[in-house]
Amino acid sequence: MPELPEVETVRRGLLPALEGATLVEATARAPKLRFPIPADFSTRLTGNRIERLTRRSKYILMECTDGLIVILHLGMSGRVTIHDGTNAPEVYGKHDHVVLRTDRGATIIYNDARRFGLLVFSDRDTVQDHPLIRDIGPEPLGNAFNTDVLKAGLMGRKSSIKAALLDQKLVAGLGNIYVCEALWRAGIHPSRQALSLSTAEVETLTPIIRQVLTDAIEAGGSTLKDYVQASGELGYFQHSFRAYGREGEACLREGCGGTVERIVQQGRSSFYCGTCQN
DNA sequence: CGGCCAACCTGTGCGC
DNA sequence: TGCGCACAGGTTGGCC
Numbered sequence: 001m002p003e004l005p006e007v008e009t010v011r012r013g014l015l016p017a018l019e020g021a022t023l024v025e026a027t028a029r030a031p032k033l034r035f036p037i038p039a040d041f042s043t044r045l046t047g048n049r050i051e052r053l054t055r056r057s058k059y060i061l062m063e064c065t066d067g068l069i070v071i072l073h074l075g076m077s078g079r080v081t082i083h084d085g086t087n088a089p090e091v092y093g094k095h096d097h098v099v100l101r102t103d104r105g106a107t108i109i110y111n112d113a114r115r116f117g118l119l120v121f122s123d124r125d126t127v128q129d130h131p132l133i134r135d136i137g138p139e140p141l142g143n144a145f146n147t148d149v150l151k152a153g154l155m156g157r158k159s160s161i162k163a164a165l166l167d168q169k170l171v172a173g174l175g176n177i178y179v180c181e182a183l184w185r186a187g188i189h190p191s192r193q194a195l196s197l198s199t200a201e202v203e204t205l206t207p208i209i210r211q212v213l214t215d216a217i218e219a220g221g222s223t224l225k226d227y228v229q230a231s232g233e234l235g236y237f238q239h240s241f242r243a244y245g246r247e248g249e250a251c252l253r254e255g256c257g258g259t260v261e262r263i264v265q266q267g268r269s270s271f272y273c274g275t276c277q278n
Numbered sequence: 279c280g281g282c283c284a285a286c287c288t289g290t291g292c293g294c
Numbered sequence: 295t296g297c298g299c300a301c302a303g304g305t306t307g308g309c310c
Contacts, residue, residue, distance in 0.1 A: 003303060034286075034305080058304080076304055077288075095288085114287045116304060132305095159281060168305085177303050244303085266282060269301085 002074045004140070004173030005213055006235040007058045009220030010080050013234035014108065015053055017082055018062070021102035022049045030097040034075065034118040037098070044068055044121065045100070057136045057172035067124045071132060075116030080234045083107040137171045140209050145171060147199075147206045154202065157194035162265050164194035165209075173213070177244045180271045182212045184243035184253075189277045190270040191263070243271040251276060 002010070026045035028037040038044065049065040062070035074080070083089065085105035092099070098110035098119060110119070122130045137153070138144035153170040154161070164170055165179045174182070183190050186205045188197070197205070219239045242252050243260055251258040251273040258275025 006303075073304080075287095076302070112287095113289060114302090114304095116287070118305095157280085163281080166304095175303050267284085268303095 002058065002078065002235060003175035003178050003216075004055075004058060005178070005216030005220055007060060007074060007173075008055055008217050009224065010074070010235035011053055011055045011060050012221060013082065013224050014060075014080065017102060017104065017106040017108065018050050018100075019053050020050070021104050021106070022047065023100055024103050025099065025101035027099040028097065028119075029092065029099065030115070033097060033112060033115045034073075035120055037119055038121045041119075041121075045070070056133055057139070057168060058175075059133065061127065063124060069122045069124055069127045071118070071120050071122055071127070071130065072110070073118045073132075074235075075112060075114060075118070077114040078110065078112040078117035079236070081109045081111065081232060082234060083109070135169050137167075137169050140171050140173055140213055145206070145210075147203050150206050150209075151197075151199060151202045154194040154197055159194055160190060160265055161188060161192045161194045161197060162190035162270050166266075166268075171209070174209070176268050176270075177241060178209075178212050178216065180244045181241055182209045184272060184277060185212060187253075187277050190265060190272050243273065246271060 023045050026042050028041045031037065045064070048068065050062050051065055052063040054061045054063065058073060060072040062072065064070070083106065088107040089109070092109075093111055095111045095113045096109050097112055097115070100108040110117070120132070127133060138149060150171065154164055157164050161183065162179055165174050165182070166176070180190070182205065185208045186201070188201060188205065216239060220235065224234070246260040247262040249260050251260055253273065253276050256273060256276045258273040260271055261274045263270050263272075
């Protein structure tokens with residue numbers, strides 16, 4: 001479910017509760033998500049202080065005082081809720097898999113019905129070489145992502161542009177929704193062969209990818225409440241998509257008049273306008 | 279190696 | 295109300 005903007009919104013929502021806080025409890029209520037939860041999960045984290053909360057692609061990294069780094073991924077259905085001392089649930093939900101409590105009185109719950117998410121340990125000296133992290137491409141909002149890099153990444157690719165942009169080695173953090181949205185904004189058909197994009201099209205697409213993600217992060221940020229006072233679910237926000245999920249509806253591009261269509265590529269839905277995306 | 283699909287899981291919504 | 299099916303925003307192992 002969550003792509004880069006949702007993960008970033010979760011991270012920002014957790015910041016006031018977790019950064020600089022010491023964990024007074026860490027409980028794994030399920031033996032495994034996508035991978036087994038470390039056997040020493042509780043002992044390694046209890047009493048540990050979270051120095052920094054960062055993000056790499058769709059991964060949230062909790063960097064602890066002793067060098068431990070907790071790598072968290074939300075998979076398709078991972079959800080994070082944050083509660084203050086007054087409203088922490090008395091009964092856990094069926095899929096509440098991980099519970100953290102801080103010395104500031106906050107309770108953080110990770111819930112993941114499908115368990116495609118993951119929580120594993122790494123450490124500050126080797127996290128860059130961690131198998132989950134090391135092959136990820138440039139952050140789309142960072143300087144390392146630009147027209148030249150994207151152009152080079154698409155060069156020689158016989159797959160569709162849709163598949164190419166979903167490849168986390170090419171660029172980090174894009175998922176099904178934001179690839180559809182970026183291609184719609186750029187007026188590029190998702191079935192186009194990646195290698196067929198002209199330099200001009202790549203120059204159009206590159207800033208659009210950044211803008212689509214930036215807009216979504218902004219939309220997410222506006223939903224973040226003051227979680228010192230309130231509590232709730234982080235990272236899921238009402239966001240109006242221009243193409244995604246709009247099969248059969250009118251294209252929203254000014255003056256287009258086309259209709260949004262759905263096709264399946266590599267087993268995943270692509271939404272696009274048959275008229276203005278070529 | 280590139281590209282594609284099935285598999286990992288559970289929940290939800292829809293047609294009958 | 296129940297049943298069966300399609301589908302869901304991610305990732306990867308295995309196969310051609």
